[in-house]
Amino acid sequence: MSDKQFQILDTQVVYEGFFRLENYTLKHTLFEGGWSQPLKRELFRRGNCVAVLLYDPDRDEVVLIEQFRVGAVLQPQRAWQLEIVAGAIEDGESAEDVAYREAREEAGCEIQELIEIKQFFTTPGGSSEWLTLFCGRIDSSQVGGIHGLDEEDEDIRVMVVKFDQAFQMLEDHQIESGIPIIAIQWLYIHRQQLRDRWLAKA
Numbered sequence: 001m002s003d004k005q006f007q008i009l010d011t012q013v014v015y016e017g018f019f020r021l022e023n024y025t026l027k028h029t030l031f032e033g034g035w036s037q038p039l040k041r042e043l044f045r046r047g048n049c050v051a052v053l054l055y056d057p058d059r060d061e062v063v064l065i066e067q068f069r070v071g072a073v074l075q076p077q078r079a080w081q082l083e084i085v086a087g088a089i090e091d092g093e094s095a096e097d098v099a100y101r102e103a104r105e106e107a108g109c110e111i112q113e114l115i116e117i118k119q120f121f122t123t124p125g126g127s128s129e130w131l132t133l134f135c136g137r138i139d140s141s142q143v144g145g146i147h148g149l150d151e152e153d154e155d156i157r158v159m160v161v162k163f164d165q166a167f168q169m170l171e172d173h174q175i176e177s178g179i180p181i182i183a184i185q186w187l188y189i190h191r192q193q194l195r196d197r198w199l200a201k202a
């Protein structure tokens with residue numbers, strides 16, 4: 001049995017709406033031995049999610065989207081965030097299904113080929129969100145405009161930029177959301193290898 005153990009002593013649902021908030025009472029083993037005191041922690045519950053960096057290797061362009069984010073309202077000048085396409089996994093969907101669906105809904109793109117970059121927790125200090133990050137090959141020549149679903153009150157501005165420009169936007173602190181930062185840095189490392197792989201199939 002692992003030395004790392006925890007026990008959930010009590011769970012209560014504090015709020016259930018667009019998201020779900022639960023209150024846990026738990027304890028866990030300590031690195032120096034023994035157990036912690038009972039701790040109370042709130043857990044922000046949401047389903048597993050997907051994000052996809054849309055990339056055109058022929059044009060060396062990426063798709064960025066801009067939308068209002070309530071998580072940034074405490075810094076009003078940052079309330080509109082530059083991001084990449086993303087969404088939650090719904091019942092019966094795979095992560096790949098979501099990548100294809102969200103690319104169409106949020107950016108008007110059809111993904112030609114999809115590769116997985118990484119799976120990870122986004123903010124495990126208080127949220128259960130587990131994210132699968134992809135890179136999707138697209139044709140960016142006709143991409144742009146305003147997209148999103150009316151029934152989800154989405155208002156998404158879609159833009160296409162050269163990869164070098166996207167990386168400079170990251171360096172200039174114009175991109176401040178963690179998921180696109182990870183995605184663009186990944187492409188910075190793997191870009192030539194990815195272009196060689198995809199362009200060889202042309």
